[in-house]
Amino acid sequence: MGIASLILGICSIVFCWFPYLGLFLGIGGIILGAIGKKNGGVAQAGMIVSIIGTAITTISWIACVACALSL
Amino acid sequence: MYPFINIFAAKLPSYGLCMLIGMALVVIMATRKGKKYDVIFDQVIVVAAMGVLFALVCGTLLFYVVTYSLSDIINMISEGNFDFLKSPGIVFYGGLIGGIAGVLLSLKITKLNIQTVENLFVPYVPLGHAIGRVGCALAGCCHGMEYDGPLAVYYPNSVTGLPPDVGYFPVQFLEAFLDVLIAAWLVYYCKKERRKFDVLFMYLFLYAIMRFITELFRGDAVRGVYFGISTSQWISIAIVAVCILRIVFVKFVKKDRLQIDE
Numbered sequence: 001m002g003i004a005s006l007i008l009g010i011c012s013i014v015f016c017w018f019p020y021l022g023l024f025l026g027i028g029g030i031i032l033g034a035i036g037k038k039n040g041g042v043a044q045a046g047m048i049v050s051i052i053g054t055a056i057t058t059i060s061w062i063a064c065v066a067c068a069l070s071l
Numbered sequence: 072m073y074p075f076i077n078i079f080a081a082k083l084p085s086y087g088l089c090m091l092i093g094m095a096l097v098v099i100m101a102t103r104k105g106k107k108y109d110v111i112f113d114q115v116i117v118v119a120a121m122g123v124l125f126a127l128v129c130g131t132l133l134f135y136v137v138t139y140s141l142s143d144i145i146n147m148i149s150e151g152n153f154d155f156l157k158s159p160g161i162v163f164y165g166g167l168i169g170g171i172a173g174v175l176l177s178l179k180i181t182k183l184n185i186q187t188v189e190n191l192f193v194p195y196v197p198l199g200h201a202i203g204r205v206g207c208a209l210a211g212c213c214h215g216m217e218y219d220g221p222l223a224v225y226y227p228n229s230v231t232g233l234p235p236d237v238g239y240f241p242v243q244f245l246e247a248f249l250d251v252l253i254a255a256w257l258v259y260y261c262k263k264e265r266r267k268f269d270v271l272f273m274y275l276f277l278y279a280i281m282r283f284i285t286e287l288f289r290g291d292a293v294r295g296v297y298f299g300i301s302t303s304q305w306i307s308i309a310i311v312a313v314c315i316l317r318i319v320f321v322k323f324v325k326k327d328r329l330q331i332d333e
Contacts, residue, residue, distance in 0.1 A: 023127060030120040034113040035180060047116075058094065059087040062074065062210060062230050 001036030005029045005046025012053025022057030026050045074210045074230045086230075089206025093199035094119075100198070101191040110191065114181040118188055121177035122170045129169025171271075189270040194257035196274065201250035208243035215240030216290035231291075242288045249281045266321060272314050279310035 008029030016022040033047025076085045101115045135144065174188060207213040211229020216239065223238030233239070253274065260273055286304050297305065 020127070020131070024124070027120045027124045027127075031117055031124070034117045034120070037113055051116075055091055058091045059083055061087040061090060062084040 001032050002040055002043030002046055005033035005036060005043050005050060007046075008032065009046050009049030009051075009053050012050060013056060016053060016056040016060055019057060019061055022060075023054060026054030026057055030054065072209050072211060072224065072226055072229070074228060076209075084230075085209035086206040086212070089202050089209065093202035093206075094123075096202065097192065097195045097199040100195040104191050108187050108191070110183060110187065114183060115191065117181050118174055118177045118183070118192065121173040121180075122192075123173070125173025125176070126166040126170035129172070130166030133165030185267055189268070190261050193270045193274050194254055194261055197250040197254040197257065197278070201247040201254070204243045204247040204250065208241070208247075212291070213243055214290055215242030215245075215288045239290060240288045242285055242290075245288065246281070246285045249285070253277045253281065268317075272317055275310050276314040279307040279314070283307040283311075 006029075008025045012022050012026035012029060015025060027050075029046055029050025033043045033045075033050055036043035037047060073085055075082050076088060077083075098115060098119050101119070102110075102112050105111070105115055139147075174192075175185070177183075178185060178188065204213070208224065210231075211226040211233055212231050214226070214229075214231075214233065215224075217237055218240040219238045222241050224241045224244075225235065225238055226233040227235040256277070257270060257274060261270060283304050286301050286307070289301075296302075300308075
């Protein structure tokens with residue numbers, strides 16, 4: 001679960017310019033990391049990387065969804 | 072107004088930055104309050120993450136269902152045409168139902184009870200929403216109707232391409248202010264005697280009324296209007312009706328006992 005979290009977290013940073021994909025990957029990584037955290041440091045690292053990925057993806061949004069569609 | 076903000080060498084979109092601050096604020100406040108209930112950060116982040124994830128998934132799925140028919144989607148996929156995936160949107164109703172489902176599911180994982188989660192999150196969600204609305208104002212989206220009176224706002228370089236010399240009603244700031252008032256009331260309400268889901272329904276009831284009113288001042292005609300009432304106002308009416316039905320059910324049918332856990 002820790003390794004899966006780490007992979008999702010890294011992918012969320014890589015795909016941060018795709019708002020939905022980056023968010024799905026990052027949030028998935030946060031959930032897996034938090035659940036598997038008691039089993040070791042890899043899960044904790046995965047959770048931190050996923051939080052960073054989610055934050056970068058969120059910052060890249062320039063307007064709310066409804067308005068972004070009308071751009 | 073200010074769609075981008077320069078922080079050191081980086082030029083960041085102000086909407087995304089406000090969204091991030093709003094989400095972080097909700098998690099930080101829930102974590103701080105959670106200490107009182109022996110709830111740790113990991114539990115808070117799982118509840119928040121599952122709520123957002125399910126809201127995104129259900130909101131997006133419902134968007135596709137209302138925008139395309141099932142046969143259209145099957146035809147497009149069979150022809151190898153995935154263009155419809157490039158312009159996803161979110162339906163508020165789907166997001167709301169999905170978010171609540173996600174939070175309820177997270178209770179199984181985190182072993183928390185619903186009343187604790189309500190106390191931790193619901194009063195701070197409107198605060199996060201208020202900061203998001205300030206982000207809308209900075210970006211120039213979700214703007215108000217054309218208006219030249221006091222406090223009118225101008226968008227010289229909005230991301231939605233609004234004319235720079237036209238004044239608009241500051242509806243995003245009005246909504247942010249009302250969201251803060253709702254948050255203040257909910258913080259107070261959490262300390263009173265109440266039943267399960269009371270805080271959640273109180274938030275939905277107040278938000279629906281607030282949204283119905285602020286919708287009258289909105290000027291971004293992207294959404295549909297049916298019988299002179301916008302989609303968001305119809306949703307608000309439905310939410311208020313559900314809240315009233317719930318009050319009747321709890322008071323006269325189920326007769327739940329009140330309890331306080333402060």
